[in-house]
Amino acid sequence: MRNRALLAILVGVVVGILVGDWRVGVTAGVIAAILDTVYRARSNSTVPAWRRSSIAERRTEAQLRKLERNGYRTLHARAIPDSEAQIDHLVVGPTGVYAVDSEKWDKRLPVRVQMGKKLFHGPFDMKPRLTEAKWEASRASELISEAYGKEISVVPSLAIYGPPVPWKIMTIRGVDVYEGARARKWITKRERALTKAEIDRLHDIASRVLPARYGED
Template identity: 70%
Template sequence: MSDVGTGASSDNGNDTPPIWGGGDQSPGPSRRPEPKGPLAHVPIGRVSAQSLLSDPRYRHLRRRVILALAVGIVVWLLLQSWRVGVTAAIIAAIADAIQQARMDSSIPAWRRASSAERRTEHQLRRLERKGYRTLHARAIPNSDAQIDHLVIGPTGVYAVDSEKWDRRLPVRAQGHRKLFHGPFNKKDRLNEARWEAQQASELISRELGREITVIPSLAIYGPPVPWRTLTIRDVDVFSGGFVRKWITKRERSLTPDEIDAIYRAAERVLPPRYPVDPAPSSRTVGNMSR
């Protein structure tokens, strides 16, 4: 995974009335509640547009405003028409909003450091109309591992791990046993992907009471991959842009009812990777070597 659902938090309300110290039972003068969160440093009643744009939550709005202003000024200087400049600025802001919406992800915010996961997720969305269902960023219980994308559809069940590698280093293989990225042997990464798929297969099979095979894969972004699909250490390896074709090229083996049953079982046994740790440690999956 590159660099897997979102968790919901709840407020624990306390209905117990406050106990005031001393003999005086009156609560005294009311106090305005203190602000919390990113805007805690901003005085109440003085929240300005500038303070909002400086909030990290509104970083995309700041970028959009700067982009629109830049486009508007350039067009105005070139065409000497403020109306055309304003129109161009509005169009630029709309285009940026559309692009941002297309990049939105169901993966939690602290996991979105991986552009590879976002790109794979965007591709998999196009499979929904063909009857495929996908779970993103699902944890393997009792480990730090996760499956980036679990895909269930007419052609089977797939575990897709997305990787973004340095494009300057070549990808090469030695037979069906070794994968290299430049001088780096990716044996551990392949073992991890295979182990994750095996765990998902066992958990889902136990939940449904029948055997479910989960096919492991590694989708690589960055350097060119000199093959379409190559199975290395039982893991299908391919270029990230090939993920949809890799899934749909197989024969149909599952009915809509089976897809729905497997999807619901996977939801139960593979919990979402909740954003409780903003800097998750490297995955520990035990002894995965063959």
């Protein structure tokens, strides 16, 4: 709020001096404040501030927010206890439970697959990233299932932004890989499996067993 006021005053003074009319300066200051308010509102994110450096995560979050009207609930930046690993987005909804890791890759390097089980980004073998994503989802499944009292499968995925992905959805080493813009469709295309009561309970359990990174919620 303070920064916005300073911006309005600065713009108003500069414009007023340039055009020689203080009334025009005041108008310009008000317009600058309004534009700043709109920009900040559109840039607002439920991902904690320390995570906002990731454009990929914000883009995925924007997609997942649209699912709320259909009964989906999402947790962002969830830590795997006793590890450095993190699930960028954990989604619980009518079609199941999903772990989405948002990836921003160099768009100049192609994405390709060899023999159906090796993912490459240019010359780089992405096996370690697939292994990590699969482990994160597996560990989340174990923790949620134990607290829920029933086995719950958490489906792992990589949502890739940057280079084009030459397929719609492909499962590689147990991880679904797709272009980032497909995240929402990837989740909703499956059959309904959970009731609202189950969704609410699983969401509450997940928020407890998978704490927000650095204790932020």
